[in-house]
Amino acid sequence: MAYWYNASNSLESVSYMVKIINNKKKRKIRSxxxxxxxxxxxxxxxxxxxxxxxxxxxxxxxxxxxxxxxxxxxxxxxxxxxxxxxxxxxxxxxxxxxxxxxxxxxxxxxxxxxxDEMKIKKPMRWDKKWRVVMFDIPEKRRRERDAIREKLKNLGFHELQKSVFVYPFSCRDEIDFIVEYFQIRNCVRYGELANLTNGAELKLHFGLK
Structure with a gap:
């Protein structure tokens, strides 16, 4: 006895099942x-x-x-x-x-x-120090590099130049968390500076006195 099947229907079924599986993999928790x-x-x-x-x-x-x-x-x-x-x-x-x-x-x-929900608390008074974050992440990890750049911008950091960001308030814990999350500890440097050559411009940018 011969068994016949419609190839196009079979492909559609497989495609539908793959779509269901992919949707499950991409399922997000919104609650x-x-x-x-x-x-x-x-x-x-x-x-x-x-x-x-x-x-x-x-x-x-x-x-x-x-x-x-x-x-x-x-x-x-x-x-x-x-x-x-x-x-x-x-x-x-x-x-x-x-x-x-x-x-x-x-x-x-x-x-x-x-x-995703991270925010940096701003103190009542600025301590006159600049927080600088620098990173040199290889091209093969471009996804992480783009993600950390976007995250720093979302947190309010100002990009001085490519891969160099500055922020006026204490954020060491937040940077440590980001670095650990993306597993890029050896690619990122953090420092605190009392003076920057364009300090007046930065004060204006951040609304500081």
Whole structure:
């Protein structure tokens, strides 16, 4: 017995399946509460679950305020989604409780949220110092180079010249985070200067006195 199939229909089906798979890979977390949950887990605020309703009430009662601000049922649904997407893993203890921990994929996702929401706090008074960020990132890592340049601009840095940026306020922690996130520690230099030759122009640019 011979079996016949329509080649064009088969190709369309394959194309459709590939599109579905790609959409799943590119799936983004837009829910603010889901973002918050991932960031809380990354910051070390533990979350435990259990099958026992009595123990469950005890765990929820003793959760830190940040977790309590998320509706309990919605929180369980969030964790279930995270598990399905392999963003978290479960570690069961001897007493039957389950600790929720971030996977490497979940940590990277949380880091991406943190860098997207990053802002530099401006002090009441300027300390008269300039923060300078310089980088020399090879062409093979052009994507990271373009990303860090765009991020510095979004944070308010002024580009003195190609790959040299300046900012008037303390930002060492933020720069360290960006460098670690893009894994370009050996390509970036950070310094603080009391004087720059175009200081007057920079003061005008940043609205400083």
């Amino acid at each position: 603010p509460l889901k973002r918050k949950a991932l960031l809380l887990l990354m910051s070390g605020l533990a979350l435990g679950l259990t099958h026992s309703s009595r123990t469950q009430k005890y765990i929820f009662k003793n959760l830190v305020r940040e977790w309590k601000n998320i509706d309990r049922q919605y929180l369980y649904r969030i964790i279930h989604d995270f598990k399905y997407e392999r963003l978290v893993d479960y570690r069961e203890s001897k007493d039957g409780t389950v600790k929720i921990v971030l996977t490497e994929k979940g940590r990277n996702k949380a880091l991406s949220f943190k860098i």
